Amino acid sequence: MSVRVDHLSIAYRTRSGDVCPVDQVSFSVADGEIMGLAGESGSGKSTLGTSLVYLDMRMKHLGGSVELDGRHLPIDDNRAMRPYRMKQVSLIPQYAMSALNPTRRIRRLIADLLRSHGVRDREVMTELNRRIALVGLDQDVLDRYSFELSGGMRQRVTLLISTLLNPSLLIADEVTSALDVSTQRAVGELLIEFRDRGFSKSLIVITHDLAILAQVADTITVMYAGRLAEKASTGTLIEAPLHPYTQLLLASLPEVGARHDQVTLTGIPGRPPSLANPPDGCRFRDRCPFAFDRCTTVPPFEEVAPGHFVACWKAAA
Amino acid sequence: MTSLLRIDQVSKLYRTSNFGGGVVPALRRVSFDIPGGEVVTLIGESGSGKTTLGRIVLRLTAASSGQVIFSGQDISAFAGPRLREYYRQVQGVFQDPFSSYNPVYRADRVFELVRTSYFPHLPGPQWRDKIEAALRAVALNPADVLGRYPHQLSGGQQQRLLIARALLLDVKLLVADEITSMLDASTRVDILNLLISLKRAGLAILFITHDLSLGHYVSDRTVILRRGVIVEMGDTVEVFGHPRHPYTRNLLTAVPELHKKWRRLDAEATADAGGAARGPDGPDRAAGGPPTSPAVARRGRWPARTPRAAEALEPPPPLVPAGPGHLVAETDP
Numbered sequence: 001m002s003v004r005v006d007h008l009s010i011a012y013r014t015r016s017g018d019v020c021p022v023d024q025v026s027f028s029v030a031d032g033e034i035m036g037l038a039g040e041s042g043s044g045k046s047t048l049g050t051s052l053v054y055l056d057m058r059m060k061h062l063g064g065s066v067e068l069d070g071r072h073l074p075i076d077d078n079r080a081m082r083p084y085r086m087k088q089v090s091l092i093p094q095y096a097m098s099a100l101n102p103t104r105r106i107r108r109l110i111a112d113l114l115r116s117h118g119v120r121d122r123e124v125m126t127e128l129n130r131r132i133a134l135v136g137l138d139q140d141v142l143d144r145y146s147f148e149l150s151g152g153m154r155q156r157v158t159l160l161i162s163t164l165l166n167p168s169l170l171i172a173d174e175v176t177s178a179l180d181v182s183t184q185r186a187v188g189e190l191l192i193e194f195r196d197r198g199f200s201k202s203l204i205v206i207t208h209d210l211a212i213l214a215q216v217a218d219t220i221t222v223m224y225a226g227r228l229a230e231k232a233s234t235g236t237l238i239e240a241p242l243h244p245y246t247q248l249l250l251a252s253l254p255e256v257g258a259r260h261d262q263v264t265l266t267g268i269p270g271r272p273p274s275l276a277n278p279p280d281g282c283r284f285r286d287r288c289p290f291a292f293d294r295c296t297t298v299p300p301f302e303e304v305a306p307g308h309f310v311a312c313w314k315a316a317a
Numbered sequence: 318m319t320s321l322l323r324i325d326q327v328s329k330l331y332r333t334s335n336f337g338g339g340v341v342p343a344l345r346r347v348s349f350d351i352p353g354g355e356v357v358t359l360i361g362e363s364g365s366g367k368t369t370l371g372r373i374v375l376r377l378t379a380a381s382s383g384q385v386i387f388s389g390q391d392i393s394a395f396a397g398p399r400l401r402e403y404y405r406q407v408q409g410v411f412q413d414p415f416s417s418y419n420p421v422y423r424a425d426r427v428f429e430l431v432r433t434s435y436f437p438h439l440p441g442p443q444w445r446d447k448i449e450a451a452l453r454a455v456a457l458n459p460a461d462v463l464g465r466y467p468h469q470l471s472g473g474q475q476q477r478l479l480i481a482r483a484l485l486l487d488v489k490l491l492v493a494d495e496i497t498s499m500l501d502a503s504t505r506v507d508i509l510n511l512l513i514s515l516k517r518a519g520l521a522i523l524f525i526t527h528d529l530s531l532g533h534y535v536s537d538r539t540v541i542l543r544r545g546v547i548v549e550m551g552d553t554v555e556v557f558g559h560p561r562h563p564y565t566r567n568l569l570t571a572v573p574e575l576h577k578k579w580r581r582l583d584a585e586a587t588a589d590a591g592g593a594a595r596g597p598d599g600p601d602r603a604a605g606g607p608p609t610s611p612a613v614a615r616r617g618r619w620p621a622r623t624p625r626a627a628e629a630l631e632p633p634p635p636l637v638p639a640g641p642g643h644l645v646a647e648t649d650p
Contacts, residue, residue, distance in 0.1 A: 040501040151363070180362035180527060185571040185579060208501065211573035238575050252506045254534040256557060256572050260513045265534070267510075268503035271471050 002202045003029040003052075003169050008064030010051045018060065019276050021047045023226040025064070026301060027309075029169070029202045034195055036217030036234070037206045040249075042272055044226040046094055049171045049206045051075060053091040069168055086117050090167040090200070092158050094174045099158060100146035107142035110161055117165075124164060131160055131199075135190055152183035159190060163199040170200035176212050188216045210253060214238050219307070222246050225272045225283040228301050232308040242304065242315035245284045282312070290314050320350040321521050322374065322407075322490055327383035329369050329545075343369040344545040345633045346383065351490065356512065356522045358536035358553065360529060360568075366545040367525045371494045374523060375409045376400070387490075405435060408483035412495035414475035418467035424475065425463050427482045435486060451481040454518075455511055473504035480511065491515070494525040509535050529572050533557050541565055546633040551643030561645040 008025045011018035021044035029035045039045040051059060052066060052075060061076035068088055074080040085091075093099055101109055114124060132139060135156045146154060155175055163170055172191060176184045194200055205217055213220050214234060221231040222245065230243040241247050248268045258265070270287040273279050279286070281296040288295070294313045301311040310316060329344040343366040351357050361367040372378040374385055376392060385392045387403065395403050411417060418424055428448055436444060449459045455477040462474055470478070476496055483491055493512065497505040512522055512535055526532050532539060533553060540550040541564070549562040560566045570583055636644040 040503060181529065181568055181571040181573075182362065184573070188573070189579070209573070210502070211575050214575045215573045215579055249503055250575065252503050253575065254506065254509070254530045255574055255576075256530045256533050256569065258530070258534055259554070260510070260534055264510065265506040267473075267505070267507035271473075271504075 002031045002033070002069060003204075004067040005052070006065050006067070008048070008051070008066065009062035010047055010055070011060045011062050012047075012058050013060055014276070016276065018062070020062065020278075021226045021275055022051060023278075025228055027221060027228060027231060029204060031201055032195060033219060034191065034203045034205060034217045036210075036213030036220040037204055037223060038208065038210050038213055038220060039223035040208060040272065042225075042275070043223045044275075045206050045208075045223045046173055048223070049173050049204055050091065050093070052169070052171060052204075053085060053089050054078070054081070086113070086162070086167065087165045088167055089169045090162040090165075090171070092162050092170070092172045092175055094177075094206075100154060102145060102147050105143055105145060106157060109146075110142075110164070113161065114164075119165065128160065128164060131164075135160060136186075151179055152186065155179065155183075155187050156190065159187070159194070163194055166199055166201075168201045169204065170194070170202075171204045171206065173206045174208070175205070176207060177209070184212065185215075188212055191216050210238075210250065211255075222249070225278065226275055227283060228309070228311060229284070230308075230310050230312075231301075236305075236308055242308070242310045243284075243312045244288050244290050244314070248287075319353060321353040321388070322351040322523075323384075323386040324349055324351075324370070324374070325384045325386060327370070327373060327380045327385065329366070329373065329378065330381045342545050344373075344380075345631075347542070347545070347547055348383075349540050349547070349550060351521050351523055352538075353489065353521050354516065354519045355538060356516050356524055356536040357538045357540060358524045358526060358532035359540050359542060360526060360532050361542035362527060362568075364544065365542040367527075367542050368494055370542075371409065371492045371523060371525050374490075375407065375492055376403070377409075401434065405486045406489045407492070408486060408488045408490075409492040409494065410476065410479045410483065410496050413499055414472050414479060415467070415499070417479055418475065420467050422466075424465055424467045424470055424478055427478065428485065431482055431485050447485060448481075451484040452478075454484055454515070455481045456507075457481065471504065472500045473507060476500065476508055477511065480508075480515075484515075488520065490521045490523065492523045492525070495527070497531060498526070498528070505531075529557075529568060530574075541568070546646065547636065547644075548646045549644065550636075551640070555640055555643045559640060559643070561639045561643070 005028065006026050008022060009020060010022040011020045025048060037045050037049065055061060055075060055078060066073040066075050073084060110128065129139060132141060137153060137156055141149065141153065141157065149157065176187050179187060191203060191205060195203055205213065207213060217234050219231060219233050220237040222229045222243065224245050230237065230241060230246050237246065238250065241250060252265055252267050254265055268287055273283055273286065282299050285291045285295045299311045299313045299316065301309055302316050303309050304316055325348050326346045327344055328342065328346055330340040331343050333339040333341055347370060359367045359370060369378060373380050379393065387407065392403060418427070432439070432444060452459045452462065457474065457477050462470060462478060467475060497508050500508065509531065512524070516522060524532065524535055536553045538551065539553045539556045541548050541556070543564050549556055549560065549565045556565065560569055570579065634646045634648040637647055639645040
């Protein structure tokens with residue numbers, strides 16, 4: 001097992017108490033696995049991904065542990081995490097498009113980053129040049145400023161930088177969201193290729209777009225209101241989902257080939273509960289057409305078939 | 318079908334800030350019709366000029382040349398009461414509902430602004446009835462949204478409220494620019510279904526999007542823009558079912574689908590084109606060929622943006638008929 005997350009809870013401090021967007025989350029990612037993490041806005045997916053690399057001032061580790069390659073990852077201690085970042089775990093944050101410092105040329109940016117992580121290896125730069133060609137960028141990209149690059153080029157540069165030291169785990173948060181379909185496809189395929197070439201042993205790809213995950217991910221985990229709803233292999237999750245939320249979410253996605261006069265798609269009525277004061281039991285209960293009295297207690301996230309985990313009383317029964 | 322709005326040879330040049338005053342053509346001689354009561358989708362990637370065209374129709378940007386004809390009249394000549402009359406019939410809704418509202422005021426203030434401009438003498442009770450009718454038309458419960466602040470409403474509710482505002486007027490054409498792209502999947506489709514029901518009630522919609530599957534779901538006619546030039550347009554079923562232009566085909570194979578992998582789509586598109594070599598990766602990858610990097614093999618397909626200033630003065634490639642009501646650009650713009 002490359003990554004094992006066990007009952008992890010992360011909270012944001014607010015003036016009216018802690019808000020808990022990651023609540024008792026447990027899952028594991030195998031070596032060479034691309035795990036897709038899907039969810040709607042406010043489901044906690046970005047918080048979960050970010051917390052594995054960097055807890056910022058607002059975030060608080062409430063409990064649970066993370067193991068990477070069999071070793072404990074001290075995510076609650078920012079200073080202790082520093083040696084792991086970039087070398088063991090790496091994050092492409094959301095809005096990575098604007099993450100590149102506009103006042104430094106890309107070459108300088110990378111050199112600064114490597115120096116601050118104590119990497120003095122000249123070979124890294126040789127490897128960088130090789131990878132630049134691999135992702136289809138020109139060498140002169142290093143001598144440009146970030147604002148001279150198009151969105152797709154910037155996204156590739158951030159991908160290169162974050163995997164330069166071959167981390168065990170790369171967390172890619174919404175890397176395809178602000179891109180055109182054709183660029184989206186190129187970046188999506190690069191994620192697969194980076195895994196194939198071992199530039200990152202495993203990946204967690206966070207997005208709201210299930211269709212992208214259907215293309216790039218090996219397994220998909222669906223998150224709802226701070227908890228995991230379902231995890232399964234991509235094929236199973238798309239073709240035979242068990243959690244009602246996953247089913248309804250898939251039913252609301254239009255596909256090329258679907259016309260309004262042939263199929264009528266339906267949305268999910270209602271909206272996710274507020275995390276400041278979440279309801280008891282299953283958090284999807286209010287919007288779920290199958291809810292029954294047992295749903296007032298929290299359903300466990302259980303393995304119902306090999307590799308298929310669901311948190312739903314109906315599905316597990 | 319009579320044309321409600323005609324876009325006739327519209328061009329828009331933006332000046333760049335370079336010394337020497339370069340120009341970038343955002344639109345080059347774009348022409349198409351929006352018939353009354355139909356949904357026309359304008360599809361394009363970023364920089365294709367789709368938003369510029371929407372802004373020109375709404376008179377937020379002036380065209381450099383060409384005309385937009387609404388009910389037989391050139392809209393650029395409208396001013397004063399005539400312009401207000403135009404806005405009574407043509408309204409827009411934009412991408413980001415969160416920034417369409419002033420967070421300091423209650424959300425229903427957008428209705429009040431319409432009232433002061435268009436219904437200053439309407440008595441209160443009748444105005445209230447009008448608002449409630451408009452809210453019901455967008456499937457909102459008045460009690461849920463009236464008197465609330467924007468942050469108390471979900472993105473879907475905010476977007477519906479803006480559509481309801483347009484419905485207060487005698488709107489004939491709604492320009493919907495990426496109105497669902499900030500919404501979650503579970504609420505997005507409700508907005509699309511709302512557009513369809515409004516269309517059935519006689520509203521024409523210019524639906525601007527980068528998302529092909531959304532465009533296919535809602536629209537009657539589709540216009541595909543690339544770098545300010547129409548590459549293909551026609552009946553939606555025809556354009557998506559039998560795409561003729563290589564650019565359209567490329568777009569269709571890049572759309573992520575739930576049940577089909579990208580690679581399979583590639584293989585199908587190649588077969589569709591009569592097995593013609595479309596790229597170095599098509600056939601051999603479908604046959605499980607050597608594990609060359611697909612992304613890199615495809616690198617040549619989307620070249621870096623070429624300097625566009627030189628294109629500014631060139632006429633776009635002519636559109637030729639390719640089927641019933643289906644036009645395709647002769648060459649690659």
